[in-house]
Amino acid sequence: MKHGEAMADSDNDPLEAPKLEPAAQTVLGRELRHMYHQIVSEPVPDRFVHLLDQLEQAEGRRSGDTDSGSSSQARNTKTDR
Amino acid sequence: MxxxxxxxxxxxxxxxxxxxxxxxxxxxxxxxxxxxxxxxxxxxxxxxxxxxxxxxxxxxxxxxxxxxxxxxxxxxxEVEDVDGAYAERLSTHAPQFGQVELEELRRLLGRIPADQREALLLVGASGFSYEEAADICGCAIGTIKSRVNRARARLAELLELESEAEFGPDQVNEAAVSAAR
CATH class of the missing domain: 1.10.1740.10 (RNA polymerase sigma factor, region 2, helix turn helix motif)
Incomplete structure (x- = not known):
């Protein structure tokens, strides 16, 4: 469990976690949100619109049935993008 | 339903x-x-x-x-693999002007531990409260606060290192290498 160890390490001394100066924090926050904004403002890729279409169609076909098959149905779309 | x-x-x-x-x-x-x-x-x-x-x-x-x-x-x-893969792509495809900032910040994010990166993204960019982020990550609010602070401090450190040699793609890549040491 390397991952678990890494998480434990970074959680040591929560009270002594270093704090940034407010000015640096502001700049960093702005940079982060700017980075996010660039991604968020991209149009939703077609693959996701198609995926939701397929999920909705699969749901319609098996209404009243369990939905155990819908995820494998959707997973197939992963290969054809 | x-x-x-x-x-x-x-x-x-x-x-x-x-x-x-x-x-x-x-x-x-x-x-x-x-x-x-x-x-x-x-x-x-x-x-x-x-x-x-x-x-x-x-x-x-x-x-x-x-x-x-x-x-x-x-x-x-490993967390570092994220950065490794990213750095490799940077060297083979020189980023377009204007994309540098985005790519660079994303690459630097890859250099901090995943749990800290996650906490910073949830609170500092996705707009979740500390409480919501703690629910999402299944940990205490204090843990989220600590991770966010650590992530911010580390990123600020990395950004400062980078800005010292920020004159073009080559220098940016060199800065990445020296930052990795």
């Missing part, structure tokens, strides 16, 4: 913010989109377990980050 066209629309509306989180967490556009895809599929098939009236956005982010960590465990990936 059957998953309605209303849910379809809600999921569609949330895809952009899921993508921003996924790409920034994974450090790679393609991997990020694969994470979003898995998230949508899982959300759809587990929608029965979602309590209506609660926060759909937080629920989706929880599914996404769980998927991220489960993939990381399956592949035995």
């Amino acid at each position: 059957t998953v309605s066209s209303e849910l379809r629309q809600q999921l569609l509306d949330l895809i952009p913010s899921l993508r921003a989180f996924a790409m920034s967490l994974a450090g790679d556009s393609e991997r990020g989109d694969d994470l979003v895809q898995e998230t949508l599929v899982k959300a759809w098939s587990n929608f029965k377990s979602f309590q209506e009236g609660t926060n759909l956005r937080a629920w989706l982010f929880t599914i996404l980050r769980n998927e991220f960590y489960s993939q990381m465990r399956k592949k035995g990936r």
Whole structure:
């Protein structure tokens, strides 16, 4: 469990976690949100619109049935993008 | 209940913010989109377990980050691999002007531990409260605060290192190498 160890390490001394100066924090926050904004403002890729279409169609076909098959149905779309 | 066209629309509306989180967490556009895809599929098939009236956005982010960590465990990936893969792509495809900032920040994010990166992205960019982020990550609020502070401090340190040699793609790459030492 390397991952678990890494998480434990970074959680040591929560009270002594270093704090940034407010000015640096502001700049960093702005940079982060700017980075996010660039991604968020991209149009939703077609693959996701198609995926939701397929999920909705699969749901319609098996209404009243369990939905155990819908995820494998959707997973197939992963290969054809 | 059957998953309605209303849910379809809600999921569609949330895809952009899921993508921003996924790409920034994974450090790679393609991997990020694969994470979003898995998230949508899982959300759809587990929608029965979602309590209506609660926060759909937080629920989706929880599914996404769980998927991220489960993939990381399956592949035995180290956090550093994210950065390694990203740095490799940087050297083969010189980024377009204007994209540098985005790519660079994403690459630097890859240099901090995943749990800290996640906390910073949730609180500092996705707009979740500390409490919501703690719910999403399944940990205490104090832990989230600590991770966010550590992530900010480390990123600020890395950004400062980079800015010392920020005159072009070559220098940026050199800075990345020296920062890795």
